Amino acid sequence: MSAMKKILYILFVLAGATACKKQLNIAPSAKVTSYLVVDGNISSGDSTTITLRRTVNLDSNSRANPELGATVAVESAGGASYKLNSKGGGVYVSAPLNLSSGEKYSLKITTSNGGKYASDFVQVKNSPPIDSVRTAIKNDGLQISVDTHDASNNSKYYRWEYTETYQIQSAFESQIIVVKNDSPPPPDIQTPRTPEKKVYNCWVSDTSNSIITGSSAKLAADKISDAPMALITANSEKLRLRYSILVKQYVITAEAFNYFELLKKNTEQIGGIFDPQPSELTGNLHCLSNPNEPVIGFVTVGQVAQKRIFVDKANLPGNWVPETPYGSCQLNTLLYARKVTSTIPTIPPIYVNEVNDLIYGGFQLAVDYAPGGYLASTPLCVDCTLRGTNKKPSFWK
């Protein structure tokens, strides 16, 4: 139905651009709730990660409200049980599990306040390998898409997640670290940056934040062709130096497919004239201790397929100019410190640090007045660790 939204956009333009989408302040929820939210896939052949959170008030600033101290286990219909250990932040992780593909599995949760929750027993759905992660150069950017197929015709319903990683580079490279001299007078203490302390090249990772599903149920073959994952706009900073995407592919049941479709509609495709009305969402988890308490989430079971690709700037059109947040970055000449002398002779002069929250950018500057200074810029322009990590990921080639 998102096509409908585009149609409406066109109609609005035809109508003289009269339509208007205005952002509102979010009013607090009328009703305070704290329902359990369960995210995760019980992985076969790998470790399982389950995240437990609670719903929060609509106007709350906290994004995630982790559920700590819960007991989490995967149980098979045959009675086998595998415990997950808390890693903090509501994340619970198991050792690699070897699940039998003919068996059904359920997730059991007991929260610290004694609430008992369980998922339905779910069939194991192992994903076929991803045939290819494709890139295509479109007018408006780089389209990433996936091809896969299942010769045995058993998969049919697919869900994907991806993690993007891209290299960023600060506006200016800092060679030195300047530490304020606690015992004035200046100059401050300065040391050259070691490779671990370099803040010029960093890597940023983002995970997909929209739900991506696909189905071959209507097709003569269990084949997914060119299923769109992400569209990276031509001027995105992601494509400035080098870009990588890791696509994870899950095969899910028809019920899970319907759940994720509805979740997408409820939270991503709503509000338009021809968009469906929001509806209640029922996953496959239940509160055993209070059957009327809603539980949010749909637990899936199965082996995950994944594939990574890299995209280099050299392979992209030359007229794609990335927009960085560094457009307004400037190097300024700053004094080490300014000496402020009191009119009362008994009070010694103090040194006011002029570059307070500015970072020392480059080289020591030979200024013609004492006590000299630095070329410096704002932290965002120099320190890439504010946006990513300066540790090169292990997969980065």
Place this chain on the structure above:
Amino acid sequence: MKKIYFTIILFLTVKLLHAQGISKTISVNFQQATVEQFATELEVKSDYHFYYDRTQFDSLKITLQANDQPLNNILSLAFHNTVYHYAIVASKMQVFLTREKEILTQPAAGYFNIKPGQAQPVVSSPVIDFTTTPVKKPVIESTLENKLYEIGIKTNDIKAGKATISGYVKSGKSGGAIAGASIYVSNSSLGVTTDQFGYYTLALPRGKQLLIVKGIGMKDARRQIMLYTDGELNIELQDQVTSLKEVKISADKVANVRSTEMAVSRLDIKSIKQVPAVFGEADVLRIVLTLPGVQTVGEATTGFNVRGGAADQNLILLDDKTIYNPAHFFGFFAAFNPDIVKGIELYKSTIPEKFGGRLSSVLEVTNREGNKKVFTGSAGIGLLTSRLNVEGPIVKDKTSFIFGGRTSYSDWLLKLLPQAYKHSHASFYDLNLDLSHQVNKDNNIYVSTYISSDNFRLNSDTTYSYSNRNANIKWKHNFNSKLYSLLTVGYDGYKYDIASSANPVNAYKLKFGINQTNLKADFTYYLNRNNTLDFGLSSIYYKLNPGSETPNNASSLIVPDKVADEQALESAIYLGDKYDITPDFTISAGIRYSLFNYLGAQTIRNYAPGLPRTPLNVVDSTNYGGGKVIKTYSRPEIRISARYNIDDNLSLKASYNTLAQYIHQLSNTTAISPIDIYKLSDPNIKPQYGSQVSFGVFKNAKQNTIETSVEVYYKHIDNYLDYKSGAKLIMSHAVEQEVLNTQGKAYGVELSVRKTTGKLNGWINYTYSRTFLKQDDAIAGQLINGGAYYPANYDKPHSFNFTGNYRITHRYSVSLDVTYSTGRPITLPIAKYYSNGAERVFYSGRNEYRIPDYFRSDFSINIDGNHKVHQTFHNSWTVGVYNLTGRQNAYSTFFQQQGGVINSYQLSIFARPIPFINYNIRF
């Protein structure tokens, strides 16, 4: 004159024998002889004496040559194939010549007691009683106000009692019928309104009467008549040249108080055109929203909700053709051409028994009849669309046509869009061609055709196209002045196609279609002056293609899929009587018996009794062969209304209606969309049933120029279809697994004041209404709001509307439209959470919140060119502003996650003042 003949006949019947003279032969030779020359010569040659009225024969010229013929042969030859008759009374040697009426020289059969053994006199033809029967009396065409029209067979003394006059009210300029014109007797409560063909029948006391005739957009007229016996009178009205003079909601100024109908709104195109419209082009559907009791979910849809009914519970008829999708551009424009629409009528409470098949209302859109006298036309040009209308006689005063067409040319504008939309394409057109033919005064044939088509291509990818196709033929036959029939045969179709070929592997083409063939016979019988009977029968054969999906190119892997065609027959018989018990108390009572047969070939799934209709609970399925009746539903539908006049200006009305609906539009979006599907009732989908009781007080003031009314209603709906969460309706092979039966209740009070004449005219309405739905289907499985009542999407308790027009001069007038309503209910989330990489929201109860209240005012100035009647081109301008205050009315408020973060938005559709201009030319 008649009396004289009658006396003569009585006198002559004493002795009736053929005299000798009749066998005498005569030779004559007349060349263009007058009746005097003819009679004188024959008197000389035959010895018979001739009696005749010279004035009756003044146009007769006789050319005849005969040798040695008896007198009767000569007279036969002379008057063969003319309106003249002769009678020979041989015993008296007399010949009577008459015009039109023949004198029978023998007494009527049974006049004498026949003695046994005596041969019965042979009567050549049945005796016609000229005193009572208006046989083949020519219809009087009345055009003059000061002339006294004599109706019926003139007699010297006027009998006591009533006689019936009937005829057509027509436009003197175009000859087109004027529907909804009122004819009433001055200083009396007697009056009627013309039907859709401009036909009326009125019983009134014999003698001299003054008729007052009023029609929308027509000059009020008077006709003086001298009523002797039953007869026919056609009335021609003159156009009101200053067409801006009046905005009238009702053709019949007395109808508010006098008619038994409740909650019927009639609007003519002139009223519609004066109300400011969003793009300047009059929109016949949007005007409906200004009427009391009509709600909508928002501005971008032409779907409307009448007294708490769903948008698919309105029967939309264009000259008796069922229009499934009355909109273009996904609902932004009405699909009716304002240049050829004559008017609309909305029935929301008293639905006449001749209509059925939908629960809430009937919206009748009527096109004009083509001009029967001269060729005329009109054209309008706008930014997005232009339109043309041509009409004229094929045979003057008998046969006419009217053609209307509209088309859009918006592609040039799409080229200005951002890159992502540049290759889109949008267009629509609609065409009307209607023919009207008067076979003779008792038989009229009307042919009406309509086609509308929309095409939309999004960025060279998905294309949408949808189209209405309709045609019908109507034959109106007057058996006599008291009984007439209307036979209608027609076809109505709607279809849409969606195609995509962007991804070769998934390229598909989806098709949906409805076809219905209709046959309808309606009769109206004026039984006597107190009873008017309506009766008839109708049948609709449905054939639905609920969906088929096929590959759109050779490399597509799409498996061809087709939801089995559905067939059904919906039939009805009805009988209604409008009974005037006293002049002040009238009851209209009708019954409609509807019968629905769901037909094979079809496969029906059988579910375990008492369990939710899910794939798991399918026990087995039954295959039915083609044409086999799978399931029959039937329902007697009651339509009763009554009116009691307390005095001439104040009346009380009450009505009770029950209805059934066998076809359902399936839409789980807020606004109905052109790509919604329709489903017929089947063994697993019950028909919808509705009932409504309403009561009203109607008062007219200031010589019927101000009409006021208060109406209250309560309505109940059974088996309305709502959808399970995440229902997939398109291409569903088991729709019953996706839907839930819902009960609805609605109630409200509507206050209305209308001023129909004067420099300032218009209407003000206030409505308080509530609409609730409830899911308590035992076998539904999951229930919305736990099975409790929740407000429907279009539940807007308070609603106010003002529509006014002020005439400054005959050329300038200004219109103002003000609308206020409570915001519609919406479902808002109650919490948020982080999942699958983003913040998401959690919804609970349906429709527990409301969007902000709605307020809009529109303003327009209508400027007419000069008012010279005789000029080639008449032009007019409308300039105005839609949403004068620029209020950003919320269409919806919603929460959407973008970039992983939840935000709350408000969508407004016409969020700033929109100026418009419209230029029209008439030729």
